[in-house]
Every structure is written in structure tokens, then in C-alpha cells.
Amino acid sequence: MFIILADDDEDDRQFFKDAFNEIKIKTMVHVVNDGAALMNYLTKENSQLPHLLFLDLNMPLKNGMECLKEIKSIERLKDISIAIYSTSASEEDIEETFVKGANVYIKKPDDFITLKKILSKVISVNLQYHTSGLDRDNFLLSI
Amino acid sequence: MEIKEVFTTSFFLKSIFVAALFGLIFISGVTYKHTVDLEGSSNLVVRSYKVQIGLEQIISLLKDAEAGRRGFILTRDSSFLFPFFNAKEKIFASFSELKELTFENLKQQVYFDTLFNLVYARFTVMARSLEENNLYPLNASQFNNSMVLAQDEMTLIRWQIDRMIRLESSYLEEQQHRYEQELNFTPFINLLLLFFTLVVFIFSYYKINKDLENQKKVNEELIISNESIKHAEEIGDFSTWQWDLENSKFTFSENQYRLLGCELNAFEPTIENFLEFVHPNDRSYMINVGDQVIAKKKPSTIFFRVLLKENRLRYFKLIGKRLTDIQGKKIIIGITMDITEQKLSSSILEERNRQLELSNKELASFNHIASHDLQEPLRKIQTFISRITEKEMANMSPAGKEYFSKIQTSAKRMRVLIDDLLAFSRMNKIEKVFEDTDLNVLLDNARQELAQAIEEHKALISSDPLPVLSVIPFQIQQLFTNLISNSLKYSKPGVVPIIKIQCEKAAFNLNSNTHPDTHHRYYKISFIDNGLGFDQKYAENIFLLFYRLHQDSEYPGTGIGLSICKKIVENHYGFISASSKVNEGATFNILLPE
Amino acid sequence: MKLYFKYDRMVACNTLVGEQLNKLGLSYELVGPVEVEIKDPVTEDKLKELNTALNRYGIEIVENQKSVLVQKIKDTITEVVYSDGELPVSKISAYLADKLKYNYGYLSNLFSDVTYTSIENFTILQKIERAKQLITTDDLTFTEIAWRLNYSSVAHFSTQFKNATGLTPSAFQRIISKRQNTLPPDK
Numbered sequence: 001m002f003i004i005l006a007d008d009d010e011d012d013r014q015f016f017k018d019a020f021n022e023i024k025i026k027t028m029v030h031v032v033n034d035g036a037a038l039m040n041y042l043t044k045e046n047s048q049l050p051h052l053l054f055l056d057l058n059m060p061l062k063n064g065m066e067c068l069k070e071i072k073s074i075e076r077l078k079d080i081s082i083a084i085y086s087t088s089a090s091e092e093d094i095e096e097t098f099v100k101g102a103n104v105y106i107k108k109p110d111d112f113i114t115l116k117k118i119l120s121k122v123i124s125v126n127l128q129y130h131t132s133g134l135d136r137d138n139f140l141l142s143i
Numbered sequence: 144m145e146i147k148e149v150f151t152t153s154f155f156l157k158s159i160f161v162a163a164l165f166g167l168i169f170i171s172g173v174t175y176k177h178t179v180d181l182e183g184s185s186n187l188v189v190r191s192y193k194v195q196i197g198l199e200q201i202i203s204l205l206k207d208a209e210a211g212r213r214g215f216i217l218t219r220d221s222s223f224l225f226p227f228f229n230a231k232e233k234i235f236a237s238f239s240e241l242k243e244l245t246f247e248n249l250k251q252q253v254y255f256d257t258l259f260n261l262v263y264a265r266f267t268v269m270a271r272s273l274e275e276n277n278l279y280p281l282n283a284s285q286f287n288n289s290m291v292l293a294q295d296e297m298t299l300i301r302w303q304i305d306r307m308i309r310l311e312s313s314y315l316e317e318q319q320h321r322y323e324q325e326l327n328f329t330p331f332i333n334l335l336l337l338f339f340t341l342v343v344f345i346f347s348y349y350k351i352n353k354d355l356e357n358q359k360k361v362n363e364e365l366i367i368s369n370e371s372i373k374h375a376e377e378i379g380d381f382s383t384w385q386w387d388l389e390n391s392k393f394t395f396s397e398n399q400y401r402l403l404g405c406e407l408n409a410f411e412p413t414i415e416n417f418l419e420f421v422h423p424n425d426r427s428y429m430i431n432v433g434d435q436v437i438a439k440k441k442p443s444t445i446f447f448r449v450l451l452k453e454n455r456l457r458y459f460k461l462i463g464k465r466l467t468d469i470q471g472k473k474i475i476i477g478i479t480m481d482i483t484e485q486k487l488s489s490s491i492l493e494e495r496n497r498q499l500e501l502s503n504k505e506l507a508s509f510n511h512i513a514s515h516d517l518q519e520p521l522r523k524i525q526t527f528i529s530r531i532t533e534k535e536m537a538n539m540s541p542a543g544k545e546y547f548s549k550i551q552t553s554a555k556r557m558r559v560l561i562d563d564l565l566a567f568s569r570m571n572k573i574e575k576v577f578e579d580t581d582l583n584v585l586l587d588n589a590r591q592e593l594a595q596a597i598e599e600h601k602a603l604i605s606s607d608p609l610p611v612l613s614v615i616p617f618q619i620q621q622l623f624t625n626l627i628s629n630s631l632k633y634s635k636p637g638v639v640p641i642i643k644i645q646c647e648k649a650a651f652n653l654n655s656n657t658h659p660d661t662h663h664r665y666y667k668i669s670f671i672d673n674g675l676g677f678d679q680k681y682a683e684n685i686f687l688l689f690y691r692l693h694q695d696s697e698y699p700g701t702g703i704g705l706s707i708c709k710k711i712v713e714n715h716y717g718f719i720s721a722s723s724k725v726n727e728g729a730t731f732n733i734l735l736p737e
Numbered sequence: 738m739k740l741y742f743k744y745d746r747m748v749a750c751n752t753l754v755g756e757q758l759n760k761l762g763l764s765y766e767l768v769g770p771v772e773v774e775i776k777d778p779v780t781e782d783k784l785k786e787l788n789t790a791l792n793r794y795g796i797e798i799v800e801n802q803k804s805v806l807v808q809k810i811k812d813t814i815t816e817v818v819y820s821d822g823e824l825p826v827s828k829i830s831a832y833l834a835d836k837l838k839y840n841y842g843y844l845s846n847l848f849s850d851v852t853y854t855s856i857e858n859f860t861i862l863q864k865i866e867r868a869k870q871l872i873t874t875d876d877l878t879f880t881e882i883a884w885r886l887n888y889s890s891v892a893h894f895s896t897q898f899k900n901a902t903g904l905t906p907s908a909f910q911r912i913i914s915k916r917q918n919t920l921p922p923d924k
Contacts, residue, residue: 011523025853087518090569092617095908099915105903110522110558111529124854128862131852132811133746133795138869140912142903584907591905594895 001027001123002048006038006067007056007085012108016054019116025123035062039070042077049080052126054106057086057097065100072101081126081139094142103139118143156350163343170336177329184322190244191315197241198304198311204230204237205262205300209293212269216286224273231266238262248314254307261300268292373397381480384412386463388437388473393417402459402481404451422448422456429461436463436475446482458486507571514565521561525554563703567688570710575615582609582668585616586644589623593631600631606644610666612735618711625704626731630672632698635726643671649734665717665734672730676723685721739917741874747771750796757790771799771808807851809837810844811859818863821885829860865901868894872906873913879906 005016013031020029030050032038038055039062041047053071057064064084071077083104084097094105104122109115122141129139208230214223238259245251272289373396376382382399386392393412400407403420410416414433418426425447432445442464449457463477528551536544586606590597597604604627627642634640649667677685677692684690686709691702705721708731712719716736723729754773758765761783764776779787788798799805813836814829833856834841848856864886871882883894898906 009519011526015526087515087522090566090617091621091908095912095915098904098912099919101916108522110525110555112526112533113529115526124852124858125862127852128854128859132815132859132863134862134866135870138866138873138913140869140902140904140909588905588907590892591895591899591907594892594899594905598892598896 001025001052001127002050003027003029003052003054003123004038004041004050005029005031005054005056005085006033006035006059006064007031007054008034008059009056012056015112015115016119019112019119022116023120023123025120025127027123034059035064035067038062038067042071043074049077051130052081052083052123054083054085055102057084057089065097068097068100068102079136081129081136083122098140098142103136104141104143106143156347159343160347163340163347166336166340166343170333170340173329173333173336177326177333180322180325180329184319184326187315187318187322191311194241194244194311195308197237197244198308201234201237201241201258201262202301202304204234205265205297208234208266208269209297212273212293213290215273227269227273234262234266245311248310251307251310251314254303254310258300258303258307261296261303265293265296265300268296377401379480381478383476383478386414386475386477388475399479402479403449404455420449420451422450424448433463436465439465442477457481458483507568510568511565514561514568517561518558518565521554521557525551525558528554559701563701563707567703567707567710570618570621570707570714575618575714577613577615579611579613580616580619581611582614582619585620586623588620589627592620592624593627596628596631600634600640602631602634602640602642604642604644607646609644609646609668612666612737614715614735615711618714622708622711622733625708626670629704630670630674630729632700633729634672634674638673641673643669645669645671648737664737666737668733668735670731670733671728673728676725676727676729677721678725679723682721682723686719743874750794753794753796754791757787760790761787763787771812803847803851806837806839806844807848810848810856813837814856814860814863818860818867818886829856861897861901865898868898868906869909872910882906 003020005013007013007016013033017029017031020027032041042049055064055067064086068082068084071080071082078101081103082101083106084102085106085108087108089097089107097105104126106118106122109118121143125141126139128134129136207226211223211225211227211230214220215227238255242252242255245255268289275285372383376396376398380402382402383396384399385394387394393414395412397407399412400409418429421429429445429447432443436443442462444460444462446458446460449459451457458481460480460482461477462480463475465473465475468474528547532547532551539547583606586609590604596602630642631640646666646668649665681692685692685702686705687702688706689702690706691700693700709719712733712735718734719731721729721731750771751767755765755767758773758775763779763783766774766776784798791798799808810833813833817829817832830841830845833839833844837844845856848854848859852859854862868882868886871877871885872879877885879894880891883891886894888894888897895906898904898909902909904912
């Protein structure tokens, strides 16, 4: 599984990478520091598209929602599974991000073990969507 | 009312007056006729009696003539012939007179002719007898015969005359009878008409009197009213004006001059002069609106500025309305008000409001951001702690483990507090949209949210049908979720929690500690559970921020749930209250306006 | 205009596979729902070519026995879930063991090794997927959906739905319908 994470916080990026290293499923993780860098990468011709994209909402330059909107509007990118990764938000806001096209909403957890569990679950569910012919339009997961 | 109105219209009065006049004229006519008739009647009587007397006179003269004849025959005294000839003359004079008098009565005329014949015959006989007597000496039998003849003829004449008298009598009676009827009738009519006319005059008098009084009263009131208007204008800083469209005349009230800082009647009341005072930038606008008011019938309001002497700026408000007055003239009436004070104070108020709003927004924003931004470092602390405990637990001393454990507990507590503050700060209603929502759907959603907890407690939840209200959907859903969640949390251990949700209309707010509102009708939604309940004396405190009734160890929580409920209910201009007895469950009453 | 359609995956897949095989000039016979017997001998390259061609349609040639079995487990579970209550779902474990003629413990371990997820989880996933499908395409109430998918109550269904997806069924429904109203038509 090829995974991209966009997060401007260094510690969070580290947590992420560490967590993925400790999960059973084989993954390749690529991190970018902000939205602009992300879009640059994705829009490059022939760039390898991730199976799953984790987007932090609060990033400078281009925040998560803007990236989400942009990705959904580009033909080549709109089928990427997107997981919004953020500090807590209200139910309304979470529903809003789903409406805007996100597949997964993750509330950043308070401890590492939970993080591993969450990521594990997200990956495995995403895998099922890829391998078992499930309808990706219905892929909604809120953790 | 309508009939009375008809009675008071001037047209009706005029026509009644004319009718009365005609009545009078008619009365005069009738009276004149009456008088004429009376005269006629008495003339008739006179004439009739003249006839009768005349006729009697004829008889008497005839008798005189006869007596004379007889005397002469008896005495051959020629002095007896005098009455005879005298009578003859007089009789025939009478005849023509009487005939003339009775020329109307045809029957009588015939009778006269008959009489005339008889009398003439008599006289002829008498004359002949006298002649005969002159020549011969008196013949006793001839004399007896002529006496008898004379007697018979006289009787005939007498009868004829009686007949004539009777006829004349009855004729008179007849005529009199006719007159009588008329004459009887006339006074009655007269009286009636008189009565009617009298009534009309009295009525008119009364009406005119009343009108005059009214007019006086109205005039007095008008004077008083005018005085008070003048005072009102002075106190209220406004003036009234009138613009006669047809002859383009303006009328200002006295205060208008004062408002414009001038002496009374300092200038001619014309539009041009007025516009002189108006701020140059506002003039064309005023003229436009003026045209509009002339065209439309609706009143128009305009605000404009006025420059008084020494360039003092005042703010004016003008309201004008087109009317058609009682006499059918098109006029515009209006008032001009000096609103400078109000404008200034409302500007100050606006400014203060703006600042307050800004301040509120800042505070809300601050609250939100603070809670939000506090989360990040806290989360990091917790995550790193968890990594340490995961990786280094084995290497730590028991004291170290204990310390870390305490750190984790505190961090968790802080986390919960910040979460709650964040949840609370989100319950502002700025920029939140009220939508008509079916509350039953929201209740359903809340039950779905808590499906697991409900299942675990095996709770039974029943509810009355809830109405559709204009609300912020997410907030009401949160309210329901919080209340049900509370009931589940504080349910009696070992007892199946039963939560009843009831709904009814309420007339107004019955709680003592809140004020009645402009909304008069509410829906009262009650959440009744059979849980642990609480002492009623805390019923108000539990809605305070962070107020707790139990130890954290018994029932974890921050005590913010109910304050959030209260904030949500207040956002919707409603009220919330609680009532309970320890161990007998609790009831939460929410009042939401219709 | 918007078009909605349902499709029979089996038929679609088989048709595609058939077309590709025909293109490569291979004669074949459909042996099972996902099983094809190719009559002619096939070279490694041809196999690769076939696989590549089929990959475009999301179809993969399953390499080994284990994968085959796992696929069979998946298909069985899918079949049961999509039967809408026609087939008994009470004891999936027993049903699987019985149908596939393997011990359930073995099946369970194999499944986890290959897919990194348990049979239970997969079953739940499929049920929830079916539920999502029913929610978005049919006009059924949640109660009806719960019955169809053999949940003991609508509350139980809601609970599992929320546990699996993090959203309540009504929230899910709300989001999907809002999405359909706001996203551009070509999505």
C-alpha cells in the first residue's frame, strides 16, 4: 500500500511514520509538509498515486479542505481514498468534510497505541475496498 | 344611522322647507277659497230670502190690490184705487227684479212665468171688474162670483207662490248643504296643514339651533386643538405644513419658522424659500420625492439635512401625504421633524452596539481558538507519554511509573475539560441557521447515536410525538443526546432505565426564576427518568458551568453537559428546569417557543 | 441527467473474462462463479498478458490455492449477506465450514493471514456495505434493512453500523444525499 501523509507538524509526521512501521500490513509511506507541496506532487505527470491519502486540516499555505476540493476536481486524482486527519471537530464539521468528498475522518488520538489501532483499521478497510469490489462511493469511516 | 343621516342632509331639510312653504301657500289658497265660498254662501242666503220676501210682497201687494178693488167696488171711493195701481206697478217691478235674482234656477223661472201669467190674469180680471163696476151699479151675485173667483185665483197664486217659496227654500238648502260640506272640510285640512307646517318649522328651528351649537362647540374645540398642536409642535420639534396643489400655495405652521431658526413669518412660505435651507446635496433628492408624493397616494418619508444660519447642520425628517380634502381639492399635508438629537444618540448607540458585537465576536472566537489551540500541545503530551510508557515502562522505577500514571490521569482530565469547553464554545448561535425541523427525527438520531449505551443498559425509551419547530438542528439533537445520555449515566444500578419523553403545549412559562417572554406559547418537552435523581435544592445549580453533584471517581464527567443543554435552550429563546427527588428519578422540562 | 444502475458483478466479470479470453484466442469453459477452465495450454507470457488485460477491469487472476480459498470464503460471505435473508446467516462459521469443507479454525487463520482481517470483521464489513447500498438506493426504513440483514433489532443494527463506520445510519444517509446534491454531475 502506498500512503501519503500531508501534515505540517514534525512530531505528528514522526508519530505517523512510527505507527505505520509497527503495523502488520506492508505499507510505503511518503510525507509532505504542506498542502502546496502535496498538490505539486500529485499534479506532476505520472506521479505514483497513493492508495490512501492522509490530510491534516490545519496546514499553512494550503489547508486540508482546499486540497480536498482541488483533488476532487481533478479527473486523475478524484478517485483517491482520502482520510482527513484532524484535531477534534464538531459533528457538523465532520459531516461537512464527508459531504465535501472525504472518505475517512480521523480525530487525532491522544496516545500512540490508539493511533496504531486506528491506522491499522483504516488501512485494512481501505484494502477491502480495493480488493473486494466494494462501492468506493460508500466508503465513509469516522474514527 | 342611515335614516338619521338622511334626515340631517341639507338637501332633505331644504326640500322639507320648500314643502312647508308650499303647504303655507296651499293653506292660503284654500282659505281664500273658503272665504269666497262663505261670501257666496251668504250672498245666496240673502238672495234667497230676498226672493222669498219679494214673493211674499207680491202676495201682499196683490191682497192690497184686491182690497183696494173691493173697497172701491164697495164704496166707489177712488182713494181705494190708489193701492190698486200702486200695487200693480210695484208687483211688475218686483217681478222683473225677482226674475233676475232667480235666473239660475230654471224651474223657478218657469214658476215665475206661471206666476206672472196668473198675476197678469188676476189683474186683468181685477181691471175688468173695476171697469164693469164703474159702469154699472153693484151686482150682488156678480160681486159674489168675482169674489169667489178672486179667492180661487188668489189661492192659486198663493199656492204658486208657496211652491216657489218652497222651491227657493229647498234650493237654498241644497246649495247650503253643498257649501257646508266644503266649508266643513276646509278647516280640517287647514288645521292639518297648519300642524304639519308647524312641526316642520319647529323641527327646522331645533335642527338649526343644534347645528349652531355644534358649530360653536366645534369651533371652540378647534381653537383648543390648534393651541395644543402649536404647543405640541414646539415641544416635539416638528411643524406641519400644507401644500395646495391646485393653486400651488404653501401653508406653514408657526413652528416651521422656528425650526429653521427664523423669526415668525420671516419669509414667504414657498417651496423655493424652503429649499434654500436644505443642504445643497439633498435638494434634488427632495424634489424627486416631492414628485413621487404628488403622483402616489401613499405617504413618503424622507431624511435630509438642513443648514441654518452660521452653517449649523441639523437633521430633518419629513413625511408627506397626498390627500383630497372635503371640498375636493388636492392637497399634500405633512410634517417636518427635527431629528438631530435622535440621530446623534442613535449614532452613538449604533457605535456602542457595533463595539459590543465586535467584542462578543472576539470573545467567542477567543474561546474557540483557545480551546482549540490548547488541544494540540496537550495531545502531544499525552501521545509522548504513551510512547514512553510503551517503550520505557520496563526500565522505570515504581515511583517513576506512578508519576507517569498521575501525569496521564491529569492530562486526561485536562483533555476532557478542554473538550467540554470546546463543545460549549461551539454552542454560540452566531451564524447558525434556524430551520423548520421535525423534532422526532432529531430524537431518533440521538437514539441512534446512543444506540450502544441504550443497548448496554437495556433502557426503554418512549416518546410522545414531537412537533416541527424552527430550530438549529444539530444543537437540539445535541440537547436530546445529552439528556438521554445523562439519564443513562445516572440510572439506578440493576434497574432497567425507563426514559419517558412527553410533549404538550404550555400557555406561558411557569417557572419562577425566569421572566415571561414576548412569546406566549411554548411546547413543553419533558424528559422523565427513573434513575438516581438528586436533591431538589440543587435543581438550579446543576445547570451551572462545571457544577457536579458526584465525585469524579463515582461518575466521571465535567459537569458541562447540562450547561450546554441550558445554553442550547437559551439560544432558542426557551427555558429549562429540573425537578427531582433523591432515588425517585429526575424530570427535565424544556420549554421551546412555538 | 443522473443515471443509477445496479449490476450483477458475476455476469459482468464473467463476460469480461470471456471477452479477453476470446481476444487471446483461448477456448474456455465457465466452471464456477469465479472459475474458468482453459482448454488450451497457456504460456507464462500469455497468462501475464491476460492478467494485464483483466487488471484494467479490476479483475485479477488469483495466483495460488490460499488466495483461491480466501476468495471463496469472501464470495460465500458476500453471497449470504446479499441474499437478503434468504440464506441463513445465524452461524456463518458453521455455514462456511460446511460449504467449503474445511475446519472453521483453519479457514479463520488462513483468512487473517492473507487479508490481515478476520472473517468476523469481513462479514460485518459486507453487511454494513450491503446496508449502505440499501440505504442509498432503496427507500427502505432502517428497521426493514435491519430485518433483511438479520439483525435482532434496529438498535442492534444502528450500533453495529456506528461501530463499523463511526456514523449513525441516518448521518450516513444525510451525508450521501447532501453529496449527491452538491457534487458535480459527472462524479
